Amino acid sequence: MKFLLVPLFLALSCSSAPGEKPPVKAAPLPAGFGAYWFQGKAELSSYTLEQARYGEIHQGEAVLIFVTEDFSRSKQVKLDDPTTNPDDRLPVLKLNFEKKFLTGIYPYSLLTSTFTPLDQSPTVKVSTSVQEWCGHIFTQLNLRRKQYHVSLKSYFESEGDRETDLPITTLEDELWNRIRLNPAGLPVGAVQLVPGTTYTRLQHQPLQAEAATATLAAAPGTPRFGTTSPLQAYTLKYQSGRRLVIYFEQAFPHRILGWDETYLDRAGSKTPRELTTRATRHRTLQLDYWRTHHHEHLGWRDSLGLRK
Template sequence: MNSILRIFIFLYITLLFACSSDKTPENTKSISVTKTEVMDTKNQFNDYWYAGKAELNSYELKQSRYGEIRKGEVVLVFVTEPFSFSKQVKLDNPKAAGNDNVSVMKLNNIRKFTTGIYDYSIVSSTFTPIDTQRHPNTLKLNTSIQEWCGHTFTQLNLREKNYQFKQFSYFEADGDTEKEIPTALLEEELMTRIRINKGQLPLGEIDLIFSTIYSRFAYKDIQATKAKISKTESESVIKYKIEYLKYDRTITIDVEKEFPYKILSWTEDNGDGLITEAKLKKSLKEPYWNQKKIVDEAKRKELQLIN
């Protein structure tokens, strides 16, 4: 009996080790694939965004202003740049900057439309670090709004736990303003976050600093407030819905589901029955800063730009 028991125990232990041996390569293979996938994703990102070109996107715009919908256009320029963490400007000599050199995703948002006899020209620039673990907050945002009555310039700079807010305005009611705003996600950085984070945004209730353009158009003091972000997905599109909980403002953003997660369209609803809407017309990859000659104007036609 003891002999049979010993044989049974030996067979059980042998079988146990055999099963463990079979599982080990599977686990190792699974980890290896995951690491490979991470590297492939990183290489895909680097190949696209560090190839010495910017992504230029043109949009057909329907802009709500003064109780009517105005036709216009938007250009979104996405590009990576070496950025000074301390000075918060583009670096002329990145290699000499050492740890002060932060790689950022810059978004220049150029919006143009006409109201009656006169036109609006709006430019917002957002600078969001690529390494969101080391630098979780956008470093800088500025917006200039020009129209025939006058112009304003607004800028936010990250200073430790606050944004330093400065605004310069032609209008007496605004004047020159300076204050500090507790750090939170910026509405303008939603699009840079989408491009950096594989098309993803934080979901649920968050603190969000509403758009500098909305602040000017709706005469609201810019501040952090509660908002809720939700998403739905189809086969090819991720749709985000951003709802401000204390303001009558809702935004939707349609995003390409696959890399490079282009912004396909967006809407802005301020509760007045009129919805601002932008839809993608054309997207190009170009080193636009070198395209300054008359012959380069052909690229504007390719982008289907009106103005």
């Protein structure tokens, strides 16, 4: 995995189309951003997970993997060699958001990858896959000039294979990256948001913008997160009744300590129940994990407290 140092003045630019209001405001990258994020390492955090599904709470684990990398503007994939075409290079913060949990006999494995430019212009790509023993589902959003192109692949007859477009709107999936870039740029007040792709797939909801209220406030200290450092809570309350709260450190690098997601769980039930998915950070480390793929490196999973 290759990295090029990116100057902090990129945060002052915005690449929205002329005449368009950007979905989120740009905020200067924090002091120390480069020293933390341009080391050639990723930040890996493990979480204990209590996942709502089928009217019950299931135990599992989650991992958030944040890393800066050079992306292709034209192809919207990671560049193999950014020096061959510098004009095509787009520095991004990538989040790989993984969840694993069991429902009875069979496992769920979910992964969402989100690519957000360091200049805080609209996120260029989100892809989500959900695998379980019934089959698998894939959703991808690609930013075009004035819209997101959405591709949905599903084994459910009611969803099937679809290609559609969405207006450029703030994506819930990108807000995790924007917390890390600078939480001062998070949208607050009455907003339009596209709910997270994992939520919409698990609940078989259409992928479309919804009205919500967003707030950013100090979070009360709690033994749950095992820290006395000042915390902040970013809360999304959707008109539909769903509520998402992301807890993170007030100080840079704004590490995410956990989240609560409350909604009416409709999956596999004639009488939906309101349940809360909850995740709490276990451990965090910085590591060039793409080089740790031999048997001798299994110990790194112990360092994160992950199952082998």
